Amino acid sequence: xxxxxxxxxxxxxxxxxxxxxxxxxxxxxxxxxxxxxxxxxxxxxxxxxxxxxxxxxxxxxxxxxxxxxxxxxxxxxxxxxxxxxxxxxxxxxxxxxxxxxxxxxxxxxxxxxxxxxx
Amino acid sequence: xxxxxxxxxxxxxxxxxxxxxxxxxxxxxxxxxxxxxxxxxxxxxxxxxxxxxxxxxxxxxxxxxxxxxxxxxxxxxxxxxxxxxxxxxxxxxxxxxxxxxxxxxxxxxxxxxxx
Numbered sequence: 001x002x003x004x005x006x007x008x009x010x011x012x013x014x015x016x017x018x019x020x021x022x023x024x025x026x027x028x029x030x031x032x033x034x035x036x037x038x039x040x041x042x043x044x045x046x047x048x049x050x051x052x053x054x055x056x057x058x059x060x061x062x063x064x065x066x067x068x069x070x071x072x073x074x075x076x077x078x079x080x081x082x083x084x085x086x087x088x089x090x091x092x093x094x095x096x097x098x099x100x101x102x103x104x105x106x107x108x109x110x111x112x113x114x115x116x117x118x
Numbered sequence: 119x120x121x122x123x124x125x126x127x128x129x130x131x132x133x134x135x136x137x138x139x140x141x142x143x144x145x146x147x148x149x150x151x152x153x154x155x156x157x158x159x160x161x162x163x164x165x166x167x168x169x170x171x172x173x174x175x176x177x178x179x180x181x182x183x184x185x186x187x188x189x190x191x192x193x194x195x196x197x198x199x200x201x202x203x204x205x206x207x208x209x210x211x212x213x214x215x216x217x218x219x220x221x222x223x224x225x226x227x228x229x230x231x232x233x
Contacts, residue, residue: 004161035223040127042208042223043162058220090161105150105169105212107221109161 002026004110006091012116013081021076021113023091030096032074033058033107034066036087043090049074051096081117089113121145122209124224132232133201139194139227141183141209150212151192152221153183157205165207168192179203204231 004025013019025032030051035043035058045058047066055066063085065077074093078085092107125140143149150169154162166177173185183194192209209224 033221040225042122042124042225043221044223045220048220092162105152105167106164107162109154109163111161112159 004091004093004108006089006110006113008113009111010114012118013078014118015082017081018077018079019081019115020078021089021091021115022073023075023110024073025091025093025108026072027093027108028071029093029108030071031094032068033092033094034064034074034076035090035092036060037090037112038087046076046089078115081115083117085115086117087115089115122211122222122224124209124227126227127225128228128230130230130232131199134198136197137195137199137203137229139207139209139229141192141194141224143190143192143209143211145190145211151183151185152210152212153177153181153192153194154208154210154223155205156208156226162208165194199229199231201231201233203229205229 007022033048034046037043044060046064049055049068052071067075090112091110094107121144123142131137152167153165155165156162165181166175168175168185176182181196185192206226206228208226210221212221
């Protein structure tokens with residue numbers, strides 16, 4: 001059971017460089033999310049995708065773009081990285097209410113991607 | 119708008135002692151409440167959840183939490199902690215938006231269990 005897989009696990013960028021974080025889930029979940037985790041700030045939602053073909057901004061979307069490539073994959077792109085984007089990024093997925101059951105409320109997280117922008 | 123407050127950033131405790139990690143929330147609508155645990159260098163995993171029904175919720179690893187609507191609290195407790203419980207614990211509140219879940223997390227409480 002792979003669950004939610006994120007790549008890469010670690011990345012160092014220079015200011016202004018671009019990169020894409022990849023995320024894939026094998027649980028047939030409709031909904032996927034990107035969070036960032038910073039010390040003392042908990043997790044903050046960057047973008048989410050309620051279902052294939054839709055994406056919406058979360059709490060801190062500036063400087064990021066996302067693509068819901070298909071039901072399994074949800075990528076996060078930094079077009080021009082800034083030091084303020086140094087963080088640990090987590091992808092998560094969940095069932096949506098349409099899929100029924102109480103699983104709609106439970107997020108499954110990936111192991112995280114640690115990004116450093118110099 | 120909704121928010122989650124975890125009152126303690128760090129909680130040191132000796133092994134086999136009881137522990138309570140505090141969580142308060144604010145929301146104008148009914149919410150679902152969660153506790154997640156993050157072990158070092160790992161992602162978050164669900165400890166327990168309150169959706170409806172009994173206000174005392176039992177989770178994995180001997181943890182439990184009580185939903186108190188009048189005090190808008192959802193404190194996490196364990197009667198006897200083990201060294202392996204050392205981790206960061208996050209309280210979260212959920213609301214549906216556009217068909218998806220939007221979890222708002224607290225800032226986390228680092229539980230350090232000492233021998």
